[in-house]
Structure formats: C-alpha cells, structure tokens
Amino acid sequence: MSNQKFSTLAVHAGQEPDPLTGAVNVPVYLSSTFELTGIGTDKGWDYSRAGNPTRARLEAALAALEGGTTGHAFASGMAAIYALVATLHAGDHLICSHNVYGGTSRLFNLIVRHDGIEIQYVDTGNLEAVSAAIRPNTKLVHVETPTNPLMSLTDIAAVCEIAHAKGVEVSVDNTFMSPALQNPLALGADVVMHSTTKFLNGHSDGLGGALIGSKPEHKERFLLVQKAAGGIMSPFESFLVLRGIKTLPLRMKQHEENGRAVAEFLATQPKVARLAYPGLKSHPQHALAVKQQRGFGSMMSFDLGSREAAGRFLGALKVVLNAESLGGVESLASHSATTTHAALSDAERAAVGITDGLVRLSIGIEDKEDLIADLEKALRVV
Numbered sequence: 340m341s342n343q344k345f346s347t348l349a350v351h352a353g354q355e356p357d358p359l360t361g362a363v364n365v366p367v368y369l370s371s372t373f374e375l376t377g378i379g380t381d382k383g384w385d386y387s388r389a390g391n392p393t394r395a396r397l398e399a400a401l402a403a404l405e406g407g408t409t410g411h412a413f414a415s416g417m418a419a420i421y422a423l424v425a426t427l428h429a430g431d432h433l434i435c436s437h438n439v440y441g442g443t444s445r446l447f448n449l450i451v452r453h454d455g456i457e458i459q460y461v462d463t464g465n466l467e468a469v470s471a472a473i474r475p476n477t478k479l480v481h482v483e484t485p486t487n488p489l490m491s492l493t494d495i496a497a498v499c500e501i502a503h504a505k506g507v508e509v510s511v512d513n514t515f516m517s518p519a520l521q522n523p524l525a526l527g528a529d530v531v532m533h534s535t536t537k538f539l540n541g542h543s544d545g546l547g548g549a550l551i552g553s554k555p556e557h558k559e560r561f562l563l564v565q566k567a568a569g570g571i572m573s574p575f576e577s578f579l580v581l582r583g584i585k586t587l588p589l590r591m592k593q594h595e596e597n598g599r600a601v602a603e604f605l606a607t608q609p610k611v612a613r614l615a616y617p618g619l620k621s622h623p624q625h626a627l628a629v630k631q632q633r634g635f636g637s638m639m640s641f642d643l644g645s646r647e648a649a650g651r652f653l654g655a656l657k658v659v660l661n662a663e664s665l666g667g668v669e670s671l672a673s674h675s676a677t678t679t680h681a682a683l684s685d686a687e688r689a690a691v692g693i694t695d696g697l698v699r700l701s702i703g704i705e706d707k708e709d710l711i712a713d714l715e716k717a718l719r720v721v
C-alpha cells in the first residue's frame with residue numbers, strides 16, 4: 340500500500356493528470372474499440388469489455404483505497420457479487436452471513452444455487468458457527484459487515500483466521516462502511532466487495548460495483564469474468580465514481596457526525612424500538628465496531644411496531660426521502676420488508692429479524708438539526 344494517507348489517495352490515486360493533455364480530471368473514454376497497431380499488437384487497449392482507460396483508472400483508485408493489488412469495476416454491486424462467485428463449480432460450498440442484503444440472498448438462492456453450488460447462511464458474528472460450518476468443499480466465506488439493514492457485525496480478523504486455517508477464502512461486502520471507515524484486506528480478508536452505487540459514488544446518480552483482490556490469482560480470475568461475462572462498469576459511471584471518491588473522506592466525516600447525532604436522538608424516543616447503530620454504547624457489538632472500524636457511519640435501523648406505523652412515519656418525512664438505496668448525500672428512509680428484502684418470504688424475513696415495522700435510515704450530509712426536526716415531526720404521527 341502507498342505511504343500516502345487516505346485523503347491524499349482519495350484525490351490522487353488513479354487520478355494522475357492525463358499524460359496526453361495534462362487534464363487534471365480523468366478523461367471519459369467513450370470508445371468501445373481501439374485501433375490496433377498491428378496483428379495482435381495494440382497501445383494497451385483493444386476492446387472496452389476487456390479493459391477501458393477510464394475504468395482502469397477507477398480500478399486503480401479502488402485498489403489503492405482498499406490496500407489491494409487489483410481492482411475490478413462492474414455494472415452494479417450485484418454484478419460484482421455474481422463475478423465473485425462466477426468461478427465456483429458445482430459441488431462447491433459457499434458460506435454467507437445470515438442477514439445480508441436481500442439482493443445477495445436472492446442472487447444466491449434463485450440463480451447461483453441452480454449451478455449446483457451449496458449455499459449455507461450462517462451467523463458469521465458467531466465464530467463457533469463459522470468454524471462448524473466449514474466443510475472440505477467450502478470455497479468461500481462471504482461476510483457482510485455491518486449487515487443491511489440490521490447492522491450486525493462480524494469480526495473480520497477472527498473469521499479470516501478460522502477460514503484460512505482450513506484453506507478457505509474470505510470476501511467482505513464493505514458497502515456500508517466504505518474504504519474510509521473499514522479496510523477488510525488489512526484485517527486479513529482476501530477480497531473486498533463494494534456496491535459503488537452507495538458511499539463511494541455518493542451522489543445517487545450511478546450504479547456500480549467493485550471487487551478488490553489481494554493476490555495475483557484474483558486479478559486473473561476477475562479479469563476473466565469481466566471479459567467473459569461482460570458485466571462491466573461503463574466509462575461514464577467510472578468517471579462519476581472517480582469524482583465521488585475525491586470527496587469520500589469529507590463526506591464520510593459529515594455522514595458520521597450526522598449519523599451519530601440522529602442515532603443519539605432516536606435512542607431517546609419511546610416509539611423507537613430495536614435501534615441498531617453500532618456507534619451507540621448500547622449496541623451489543625459496539626466494542627467490535629471500535630476494534631475494526633474507524634467510525635460508525637450513518638446507516639441505522641429501528642422498529643416502529645407495525646407496517647402501518649412505518650408507513651405513517653415514511654409518509655410524514657419532508658427532508659428525509661422515502662426511497663431505496665443508501666450512501667448518497669441526501670438522507671433516505673426505507674421500509675426494508677417491502678424494498679431491500681422484498682425477495683424473501685415472510686418466514687425468511689421473520690427468521691432474520693426483518694419485521695414489518697422496520698425502517699432503515701441512510702443519513703446524508705444535510706444539517707443535522709434539520710434532519711432531527713424532520714424525524715421528530717414524523718415520529719409524532721406514528
């Protein structure tokens with residue numbers, strides 16, 4: 340990893356001036372194909388599915404921010420997760436954290452499982468359960484920490500120790516923390532995954548995903564999946580994420596300050612139950628958050644008791660928008676059971692604790708007093 344500090348890397352890694360013109364911003368290379376210099380020779384680029392100069396700059400930036408050796412950008416976070424498991428074979432066993440983003444379990448249950456890959460959901464916060472679940476055919480432990488939306492944490496270093504002792508790789512979905520607040524590779528993970536749609540891009544104006552690997556084998560594998568399966572990020576989206584990354588450290592500071600203030604306010608509200616924000620000392624995994632994260636971010640969830648109460652709350656918000664997604668500059672609130680986890684059956688949602696009254700907040704960078712006033716007003720109608 341470079342000796343430069345995170346804020347410097349955010350502005351400069353992969354974002355060196357254009358060697359041709361000196362442009363300080365990375366040019367958007369809207370070219371599907373590149374003129375070859377002869378038969379089998381080129382200037383480094385031949386076809387944009389295999390590699391594009393704008394995407395390559397973003398991939399370098401992502402690798403630098405996560406301290407990885409190789410970065411790969413995909414069309415969405417889901418495309419990145421699909422790429423992560425694309426090279427597993429029938430008969431392989433995959434362990435996944437048990438209350439992950441509903442899109443991840445939808446992909447695993449409805450598509451990946453059909454390829455003959457065995458998928459087992461495990462509470463990866465429980466180290467004994469992780470150890471007990473690993474079998475001779477286990478190839479990957481995929482951890483989401485904190486989880487969406489229940490904010491359960493997994494001890495990344497401890498899980499890596501257990502998995503590595505049995506020759507199993509660990510990947511971590513780091514979407515909720517962003518590389519500004521958590522670096523799984525430094526804690527021993529093999530691969531980091533992001534939905535760049537969220538904090539990395541930060542402006543809710545583009546979809547994207549990424550895998551950052553730590554070994555030469557990852558580069559080979561993920562390049563193959565990009566070229567063979569084609570779910571790559573477009574040059575324009577790559578530019579947007581590069582631009583977003585420059586302000587990631589600043590945005591995360593504000594997200595963090597606002598997130599803490601909102602969580603502290605919600606903790607005082609009698610209508611709010613099961614408030615999950617690892618920054619609060621009352622969160623059962625607060626000590627783990629302090630150990631492996633550099634902050635607590637701005638994601639949280641809580642229970643208002645019923646779908647009707649959640650609906651009244653969401654309908655009364657004025658500054659905070661009732662919308663899916665997270666990690667943008669604007670604060671968003673969403674009803675998990677009918678959005679992020681709509682693909683799960685009632686029984687599956689109940690099993691992981693996604694109740695009908697559950698609301699998730701992604702706190703943005705607005706003035707925290709305005710946000711709290713908006714939430715306070717909306718709570719009055721619950």
Ligand SMILES: Cc1ncc(COP(=O)(O)O)c(C=O)c1O
Nearest residue numbers: 415416417440487514534536547
């Ligand atoms: C933790 C997590 N991982 C992955 C994804 C999927 O990302 P995308 O929507 O960019 O496909 C999401 C989306 O909300 C998410 O919250």
